[in-house]
Amino acid sequence: AVSSNFKPYIVRVTTDVLNVRADAGTSYPITTQVKLNQLYTIVEEKGKWGKLKSGAGWIHLDYTKKV
Numbered sequence: 001a002v003s004s005n006f007k008p009y010i011v012r013v014t015t016d017v018l019n020v021r022a023d024a025g026t027s028y029p030i031t032t033q034v035k036l037n038q039l040y041t042i043v044e045e046k047g048k049w050g051k052l053k054s055g056a057g058w059i060h061l062d063y064t065k066k067v
Contacts, residue, residue: 006043008053011039011059013035013037013064014063016035016036017034017035018035020032021059028057032056032057
């Protein structure tokens with residue numbers, strides 16, 4: 001369930017290349033990749049995964065830092 005009090009926030013990618021997945025988990029296909037120091041808005045979380053506002057997919061939040 002999506003929490004109605006979730007506040008979107010911005011993260012910076014902290015690894016050279018980070019895979020963007022179709023859903024929250026490494027078993028899902030890679031839809032694209034994001035690069036070091038790029039900024040993204042996270043609009044939903046599932047565990048340690050964050051959904052990109054762009055709709056491109058999900059990234060693992062261990063490889064990002066909130067800004």
